[in-house]
Amino acid sequence: MRKEIKRIKVKDLLVSKSFGKEVHVKGWVRTKRGSKKIGFIALNDGSIIHNMQIVVDFPEFDEQTIKQITTGSCLSVTGTLVESKGKGQNVEIHARHIEVYGTADPDTYPLQKKGHTLEFLREIAHLRFRTNTFGAVFRVRHTMAYAVHKYFNDKGFYYLHTPIITSSDAEGAGEMFRVSVLDDLNPPKTPEGKVDYEKDFFGKETNLTVSGQLEAELAALALSEVYTFGPTFRAENSNTPRHLAEFWMIEPEMAFYDINDNMDLAEDFLKFIVSYTLENSPDDLEFLNKMYDKELLERLRFVVEKEFIRTNYTEAIKILKNANEKFEFPVEWGSDLKAEHERFLVEKYYKRSVILTDYPKDIKAFYMKQNNDGKTIRAMDVLFPRLGEIIGGSQREEDYDRLKGRIDELKIPVKELWWYLEVRKFGTAPHSGFGLGFERMVQFVTGMSNIRDVIPFPRTPRSAEF
RNA sequence: UCCUCAGUAGCUCAGUUGGUUAGAGCAUCUGACUGUUAAUCAGAGGGUCGUUGGUUCGAGUCCAACCUGGGGAGCCA
Numbered sequence: 001m002r003k004e005i006k007r008i009k010v011k012d013l014l015v016s017k018s019f020g021k022e023v024h025v026k027g028w029v030r031t032k033r034g035s036k037k038i039g040f041i042a043l044n045d046g047s048i049i050h051n052m053q054i055v056v057d058f059p060e061f062d063e064q065t066i067k068q069i070t071t072g073s074c075l076s077v078t079g080t081l082v083e084s085k086g087k088g089q090n091v092e093i094h095a096r097h098i099e100v101y102g103t104a105d106p107d108t109y110p111l112q113k114k115g116h117t118l119e120f121l122r123e124i125a126h127l128r129f130r131t132n133t134f135g136a137v138f139r140v141r142h143t144m145a146y147a148v149h150k151y152f153n154d155k156g157f158y159y160l161h162t163p164i165i166t167s168s169d170a171e172g173a174g175e176m177f178r179v180s181v182l183d184d185l186n187p188p189k190t191p192e193g194k195v196d197y198e199k200d201f202f203g204k205e206t207n208l209t210v211s212g213q214l215e216a217e218l219a220a221l222a223l224s225e226v227y228t229f230g231p232t233f234r235a236e237n238s239n240t241p242r243h244l245a246e247f248w249m250i251e252p253e254m255a256f257y258d259i260n261d262n263m264d265l266a267e268d269f270l271k272f273i274v275s276y277t278l279e280n281s282p283d284d285l286e287f288l289n290k291m292y293d294k295e296l297l298e299r300l301r302f303v304v305e306k307e308f309i310r311t312n313y314t315e316a317i318k319i320l321k322n323a324n325e326k327f328e329f330p331v332e333w334g335s336d337l338k339a340e341h342e343r344f345l346v347e348k349y350y351k352r353s354v355i356l357t358d359y360p361k362d363i364k365a366f367y368m369k370q371n372n373d374g375k376t377i378r379a380m381d382v383l384f385p386r387l388g389e390i391i392g393g394s395q396r397e398e399d400y401d402r403l404k405g406r407i408d409e410l411k412i413p414v415k416e417l418w419w420y421l422e423v424r425k426f427g428t429a430p431h432s433g434f435g436l437g438f439e440r441m442v443q444f445v446t447g448m449s450n451i452r453d454v455i456p457f458p459r460t461p462r463s464a465e466f
Numbered sequence: 467u468c469c470u471c472a473g474u475a476g477c478u479c480a481g482u483u484g485g486u487u488a489g490a491g492c493a494u495c496u497g498a499c500u501g502u503u504a505a506u507c508a509g510a511g512g513g514u515c516g517u518u519g520g521u522u523c524g525a526g527u528c529c530a531a532c533c534u535g536g537g538g539a540g541c542c543a
Contacts, residue, residue: 037500055501088503112477112493113504119535120477174542236541237467249543328539339539392543437543
């Protein structure tokens, strides 16, 4: 029985200087090439985008083992770490012993050495992690998720887990997925003939959450600063490269923050996420820059370095009206900005990230703090190049009467929201918050143009495979 | 959901005004090569042309519906 040497990750071996030492590495074969006598295996274990080159003197190994080493197979290799004689890598391993953990039949294994389209890889999402691209994307996604927690933790925010099953559809943030255990063929009915949700698991109609904001506000009015970071669900029939039915959203909520504090936080937060990722995932970002988007790194640095433009909705309307630009949708004070308008402001007019504030109250949610002009509310949208709105937020209406008034105006059922109103009755405070779609941020940082390529297993209309 | 483009070998694509037996590159397999870098060179195998129906002597090609995917729009994060 051979004495087992501890396995070392490729990432660590590539910078190792322990030449001449016996090492142990495990991973998946990207390519095998060579002649009858000598072979080269590119081995990747996901720890880094780069591969470890394994040099094999074929005559020293039995033919059966060598035959099993094909693209996609999984190996455990022991050998000597040496300085590479070839160009393209600094170190390599001269194999002494190879164990094949898992074969990958070349006739049926769908991944080749050559590049594949992202569309094809989406159909084999269970295997696409093994490509350079998706390895890079999901390592970057991790780095960004970690950066989110680090940022808020360092600032004294508490990570709050808001419910995934909810009974309030108060925000009106979109169509919801119903959660029910009722017999779908023969549900209990009320005397009026409607489905009787009193008989359902929770005794009322429940859905998957579309936002954790309302609950986060409750916590903020006690813990001061909290944030959520969790799955969010929208049953909208949206078929675009920017929408998912299941996505991850980040929602900080802060007591004693006004709209300006809120903007400061949003800008600082976005810049931190980008710069942290630039610093901690340089190899992956460089790869994505080279393969998919030649201006990616430049754009990321630009976001970090340049101050965001801050202006208000009314000013934006003026600019758009005076713009020498043909828009498909008309620009009128009171109507919401369309994607074309947002992109014009960001990409053509200011050529900067933009924060717009003070939108007309009728195009925004009921909970936003009303300005004294009676027409606008203290909303803020952060607009990014390519993506448009990446953050939507506001100062919240903390005044009980004004909030109640708005709820009544919009005929929102108060009975579902008694708790939300009650925190305005007891020790209310000015407070603010915003929401960020995590995948959209990952899109921005990785340069991936389709949101389905930045979440491991995308859920979209008519698609829930894997 | 609307508009638009596409679906041909495992992958990426070509296929003329409708006309004999549907092609290429890569991948795969076999062979050659003692240091390769998406290795190279030679040969071989590989197809219900998305599905169904229609027009026609004849359909990969024309028409219709549907399915799947891309892009744009709406909804939104």
